[in-house]
Amino acid sequence: xxxxxxxxxxxxxxxxxxxxxxxxxxxxxxxxxxxxxxxxxxxxxxxxxxxxxxxxxxxxxxxxxxxxxxxxxxxxxxxxxxxxxxxxxxxxxxxxxxxxxxxxxxxxxxxxxxxxxxxxxxxxxxxxxxxxxxxxxxxxxxxxxxxxxxxxxxxxxxxxxxxxxxxxxxxxxxxxxxxxxxxxxxxxxxxxxxxxxxxxxxxxxxxxxxxxxxxxxxxxxxxxxxxxxxxxxxxxxxxxxxxxxxxxxxxxxxxxxxxxxxxxxxxxxxxxxxxxxxxxxxxxxxxxxxxxxxxxxxxxxxxxxxxxxxxxxxxxxxxxxxxx
Numbered sequence: 001x002x003x004x005x006x007x008x009x010x011x012x013x014x015x016x017x018x019x020x021x022x023x024x025x026x027x028x029x030x031x032x033x034x035x036x037x038x039x040x041x042x043x044x045x046x047x048x049x050x051x052x053x054x055x056x057x058x059x060x061x062x063x064x065x066x067x068x069x070x071x072x073x074x075x076x077x078x079x080x081x082x083x084x085x086x087x088x089x090x091x092x093x094x095x096x097x098x099x100x101x102x103x104x105x106x107x108x109x110x111x112x113x114x115x116x117x118x119x120x121x122x123x124x125x126x127x128x129x130x131x132x133x134x135x136x137x138x139x140x141x142x143x144x145x146x147x148x149x150x151x152x153x154x155x156x157x158x159x160x161x162x163x164x165x166x167x168x169x170x171x172x173x174x175x176x177x178x179x180x181x182x183x184x185x186x187x188x189x190x191x192x193x194x195x196x197x198x199x200x201x202x203x204x205x206x207x208x209x210x211x212x213x214x215x216x217x218x219x220x221x222x223x224x225x226x227x228x229x230x231x232x233x234x235x236x237x238x239x240x241x242x243x244x245x246x247x248x249x250x251x252x253x254x255x256x257x258x259x260x261x262x263x264x265x266x267x268x269x270x271x272x273x274x275x276x277x278x279x280x281x282x283x284x285x286x287x288x289x290x291x292x293x294x295x296x297x298x299x300x301x302x303x304x305x306x307x308x309x310x311x312x313x314x315x316x317x318x319x320x321x322x323x324x
Contacts, residue, residue, distance in 0.1 A: 027076045028181060029111060029125075031174050032134075035081035036107040038063060039172075040100050048091050056087050057150050062173075080175035084142070088153060089170045095156065096167055096187070103169065106131050107185070115218045130191040132169065135184045142182050145171060148259050155255050164252050164266070194271035195279070196220060200228050203265040235268075 039061055049056070062082035083089075093103060111125035111134050122136035145168070156163065167187035174181045190196050199222045203209060209225035216223075237245055249266070256264055 027079075028174060028176050030075050031079045031081065031176055032172065032183060033108045033110070034075065035063075035083070035172055035174060036170070037104055038081065039083045039086060040104045043086055043090065044100060046087070048087055048094065052088060052091060052153065054150070057085055057146070057153075059087065060084050061086050076176055080173075082173040082175075084146070084171040084173070085149060088149060089168065091153070092156065092167070093169050095161055096169075098169060107134075126188055126191075130188055133186045133188045135186060137182045137184050139180070139182060141184075142171065142173075145184070148261075151255075151259060159251065162248060164248055165255070189267060190269045192269070192271075195276060196269040197272040197275055198270040199223060200225075200268040200270075201265050202228060202268065 042061055060082055062080065064080045066078050090100070093100070106127040106129050109128040111127055112130075114124040114126055122138075124136070125134040126132065127134065152165075152168070155165075168184065169187065170185040172183045172185075174183065190199070197220065199220060201222050202225050204225070206226055206229070211221055211223045211227055215221050253264075
């Protein structure tokens with residue numbers, strides 16, 4: 001075998017970094033998903049200071065993308081993303097135990113449009129896992145949030161987060177086709193392990209405070225003060241919970257008054273125990289029928305999987321709702 005040469009080859013498989021595809025029905029939502037992923041990644045190695053300074057409430061992170069070719073079938077070629085006060089909102093998220101990774105995971109999947117709209121007829125969305133509300137707001141609202149943000153932060157720290165005020169988690173500006181869009185991300189207070197059967201938005205006033213006939217056509221409409229009164233509804237919290245609730249409510253209202261805010265309301269979500277029992281029985285019966293299907297085929301209409309509650313889960317406080 002002298003002079004015989006043996007050649008060996010090593011086969012290498014080149015691995016390319018996988019890109020996450022941000023696919024949504026609207027280019028604007030795809031840009032939002034991309035922007036959330038980008039801003040979280042940019043700040044993942046930045047520590048939140050022990051004390052937030054005035055400059056943190058004026059800071060921002062922004063990026064401009066031109067001639068973007070990746071994922072171009074659902075992403076525009078040109079767009080801009082700006083996140084306002086990133087360390088401030090990140091401090092809020094950490095305070096309420098919203099980790100960056102779970103926040104990113106919730107908002108980099110296509111959000112779900114809600115039937116309700118804002119007063120300016122802007123669309124509301126909820127994250128795919130129902131943990132967050134994505135509210136498109138006007139430029140004037142962004143200025144108001146900036147003005148109240150330092151005092152809002154102080155109030156959250158002083159009350160240790162024990163408040164009925166909205167939980168603000170992030171604020172973005174998205175520029176697509178030369179149009180600026182502003183998105184506020186908030187906690188979805190109706191994301192619970194119980195299905196919400198009734199919703200009321202109450203202001204303590206009866207002037208123009210009735211849901212319209214069109215609004216009542218929604219599967220779970222947001223009813224108002226007059227609807228609550230006409231339905232002869234009462235809420236029994238119990239003496240101890242009533243005391244805690246009223247103290248919290250008065251404290252929050254005093255804060256809003258100190259900030260010269262007048263347009264606010266209380267959102268009430270109600271789970272009907274009797275209706276919930278009926279729905280669970282129906283789900284159980286359907287499940288039993290699927291299990292006993294002699295054909296061995298799985299039913300295409302399986303029961304709805306329970307909502308996954310993330311690390312911002314707060315326990316539900318039971319109370320009694322009745323009609324007098």
